[in-house]
Amino acid sequence: MHPETAGLAFGAGRSISWPPGVLPPLHDVCSVTRYTKPDWFDSIPENFNHFRGDKPVEEVQCIIPDMVGMSRGKAMPCEKFSPDTIYYLPDSLFYQTITGEYVEIDQIENQWMEKDIALHPDMSTACAAPWAEDVTLQVICDLKTRSGELVEVAPRNVLKRVISLYKEQGWRPVVAPELEFYLTKPNLDPNEPVEPPIGRTGRSASGRQSFSMVAVDEYGPVIDTIYDFAEAQGLNIDTMIQEGGAGQIELNLLHGDPLLLADEVFYFKRAIREAALKHNIFATFMAKPMRDEPGSAMHIHQSVVDIDTGANIFSDKTGGISSSFLHFIGGSQKHLLDVMPLLAPYANSYRRLNGRMSAPGNVEWSKDNRTTGLRIPICEPEARRVENRIIGIDTNPYLAIAASLAAGYLGMVNKVDPRPEATNEVWREGSVLPDGLAAALASFEVASDIRAVLGERFCTVFAAIKNAELTEFRREISPWEREHLMLNV
Incomplete structure (x- = not known):
């Protein structure tokens, strides 16, 4: 056997030699040193x-x-x-x-x-x-x-657990996530503020340009690479738009199975980061990376279908709203406050949820009203759904989807009625969200109903980690404190 080809695998325990200078066919799967597929x-x-x-x-x-x-x-x-x-x-x-x-x-x-x-x-x-x-x-x-x-503590298994509870009732949940994120200049010094990226014109990306195609074109090469990576991975993009922040993008996914969509979000986050790095730009999924720009969310559209018939159980036979729809909203209003650490998992997450700059501060519900935490989009009866607008993009997609579906599930099985529909702008009115992670964790740790659905062992581990992170965060001295307190007090 020629020394260059010694040891080439061929089947089980066999090898094959090739003439000097000749390599196996390129269609071999694993490498040029493999012969069989x-x-x-x-x-x-x-x-x-x-x-x-x-x-x-x-x-x-x-x-x-x-x-x-x-x-x-x-x-x-x-x-x-x-x-x-x-x-x-x-x-x-x-x-x-x-x-x-x-x-x-x-x-x-x-x-x-x-x-x-x-x-x-x-x-x-x-x-x-x-x-x-x-x-x-x-x-x-x-x-x-x-x-x-x-x-039990694996996030993907937590979502599987919730999906299985729906299946036991003869239901199948359907979700469609929307991903918001920022493209930024590389931030090499954490003490320096995050800045928008430089676009093709040589200027920094500007904010307040929602839906602007010109703004998207500023960093078109990054967007093109995201599309290329998505195609290579077999990931489906519904739409992509410019959001309200400077360098902020929203990417919408097609509706489908919750586990499949969580996997896609998991893959997309990695792909988007890598696509940005190809162009010497950072992609960040912080909930609030820049003080004077809007935060980034992961809105989730949710509906439930009957496994046997495939019908959307949020609509009755006449096309009107069903009791299941109202109970899903009621459960969301009651239990989303208990799972806020899964929807807003860091101290930074609550900087986004101030009730302004496109982020709701409540768990009220209303049709076609973006000031409520639970928005009901205008749609046909077969597509009736509840949009959870509270969730930040910094969350783990498996846990956020699991928590949101768990709240709706408890509402349906326990027939929880919602509060009356909001009829105007609410922002931080009605049942408001906690001001910070400490308050959110206090509710989470005593929420026995939701912990039983998500799994007690998982909840114990998750709460311990979040409390430890909060303690670490509180030990830090911020640039604001150094600037305003060091010489002025």
């Missing part, structure tokens, strides 16, 4: 094959969403991957704050044994990582214990 590759979506063309797949990333909603996992050469192989990570990755500090949780027995949890690749989620230099496949994994039970 693995059986699992037949289940890969066609858009991935279109993206890679005749290039071999070099790497597979087995990833999971952590408590923040960022990707963690393991990367490996393609030939080392199999969907039938179980990969492992320590459970301690769910015990960290946003800064990476580990949190001691008294209720977790033997917490620091750091037991392994099993990653089972969900091949239905496989897609490209188009920003990588080599052809890379990424796959979201289901998380189970070594004995095969779902890991």
Whole structure:
């Protein structure tokens, strides 16, 4: 065998030699050092094959969403991957704050044994990582214990738990998220304020230009790359618009299954960041990155259909509003205040929810009224839905969707009536949102009904992490304090 071709894989335990200077065909899947196509590759979506063309797949990333909603996992050469192989990570990755500090949780027995949890690749989620230099496949994994039970604290499993409760009632929830985010200049010094990006004209992006096509064109190359990445990943974009902030974009997704849409948001956030970096721009999903610009939300449109008939249960047989619709709103009004840490998870989140600058400060409801936390869009009976406008883009999409659906679920099963519809601008009137994370956590920690739906173990861990983050935040001395207090008091 020629030394350049020694050890090429061919089937199981066999090898094949090639003449000097000749490489295996480029259509081989895993790399030029592989000859046979693995059986699992037949289940890969066609858009991935279109993206890679005749290039071999070099790497597979087995990833999971952590408590923040960022990707963690393991990367490996393609030939080392199999969907039938179980990969492992320590459970301690769910015990960290946003800064990476580990949190001691008294209720977790033997917490620091750091037991392994099993990653089972969900091949239905496989897609490209188009920003990588080599052809890379990424796959979201289901998380189970070594004995095969779902890991309760894993955010993706929390959403699955809520969806299963709907299924037990013969219902199927449908959601459509809207993602708002900012493109900014690279912010290399955290002590300096975030600034809008420089557009093609050489000027900084300007605010108060909602729906302006000219404003979008200012950073057109970034938008083009986002579209390219979405196509390569098989992700569907409904619409993309300029929002009210300087450099602020809104990206709307098509409605569908909550788990599928949460996966798409998870993938989109990573893709948008990478697309921006390709052009030396940052993309940020902070809820309120700039003091004098609007915050960024993740509005979620929600409806529920009957599994057997496919009919939207928010409308009755005559096309009018149903009792289920009203009870979903009633449950949302009652329980969204209890799950605010999942909808607004950081101290910065509450800077957005001041009742102005396009963000509601309440859980009132109304038709076609953007000052209410719960807006009912004008639509046909089969598309009747509730838009939750409270949620920030800084949230974990799995947890935000789970929490919002859980509130509506409790309203329907317990037949909770809503308050009367708001008939004017409300902003911070009626039942208002908490002023900060401390107040939100106080409600969350005693909300027994919602904790039972989301899972007590998850809620215990989540609350401990948020309290630890709040303590870390309170220890910081801000630039405002240094500027105004150091020499003036």
